[in-house]
Amino acid sequence: MSPGASNWIPDWAAEALAVFAKEWRCELRTQVALNTLGLFAVTTLVVASVSLGPLGVSKSQGSALLPVLLWLILLFSVAAGLPRAFVQEEESQTATALRLSATPSALFCGKLLYSLTLVAALEALITPIYVTIMNLEVKDPALLVGALAAGGYGLAAGSTLVAAIIAQARSKGTLFSVLSFPILLPLLILVIELTRNAVLGDPAGLALGQLLLYDASVSIFGLMLFPVVWNP
């Protein structure tokens, strides 16, 4: 074993945490992603609620419709805010410095962790308001939390690699939606089914296992493909 080998894991983890800390420091300085994500989600939620009218939807319709609306709000909010993690590096010309200072895998994990905390914050903000405004009765709250955790992780993992790709292309904003939505579609179908099961109080079934498999596959391949995307 080489002398540096025993320190490899702590070094790598320290690099990833440094990237994560740097992302949040930059974010708290400008608060662009936080404001974009939060305001976009709240505005869409209000529009959806107003469109359904003061009486909302019946309980039978609600269990079918409301989980779909919740995840569409989260998906479009993510599309509005998450690409910034990499786009900002290219626009402010800090990408080269980042390439020199961090290993690609640590960088990917740091950015993923940042996206994950951003999505978790968004879910923590939106879900209680959504449940209250829409009068959504959730029979299995634990399953809903599980669906939000696994679904949020999938959104962050799928978006991180796509954000790294579009940051190096033209027309970044529209391209993110075009590239990420086909990748996130299986996740959406599974997580909507899980949320519906949580609302109705049904067991999670196979959907939870498949969702976790999706999360693991996208993370592993994202980690393997990221050096190709990141390094010229």
Next chain:
Amino acid sequence: MKKTLPWLLWLWISAVIVGAFYYAPLAAKFIGKSSRILFFHVPMAWVSFFAFIAGAVWSLLYLLRGRQERHDRAAAVAIQLGLLFGVLAIVTGSLWARIEWGAWWNWDPRQTSLLISLLFYAAYLALRGAVDDPEKRGRLAAAYALLGLVVTPFFYWVMPRLAPITLHPEPVVNADAKVEMDTRILQVLLASTFAFTVLFFWMHNLQCRLQALLARREEARG
């Protein structure tokens, strides 16, 4: 051989067309003569999926073997052809569905899986169009194509959840790993699948050569 291959191919395809309309009997349980379109629809769908997998393999070769432009070009052309055959499969499938099911589009799991795959690969082409530098375009597109290869199998697990009952006829090899089909229908279907596969390779070769010539002309112009 290079000159005779296209003629042999056109001869083979002509024989398949004649076989589809005059040799193969009408399939049981199908309305009117609608079963004849399947001799073209099934091979088109097969070539589409084959082209997407070939595109991913060429993308992998591009990343592993010194990022040679010919591998990137081969991947892009395969995916373009996969889209072409995929659209044709959807159109022929819709024509058949209108006769058999009474509606052009039914969100059948297999229809939906193919549609989402087409959306993914159309996004791949959009990505290529948004990057000017050839090296950067090659590696970004290759990474995206390989990510698609990971996500695509999920469609086949997930889509049946939207519509658990499919009206689609059984695949050529059914769930019991048996082929339950009239011998003459099977012969024409296999001949057609072979013809479409060779057609794909012929078109792929032509298009790759054309793209290489265009790239060389661009280089010469500076």
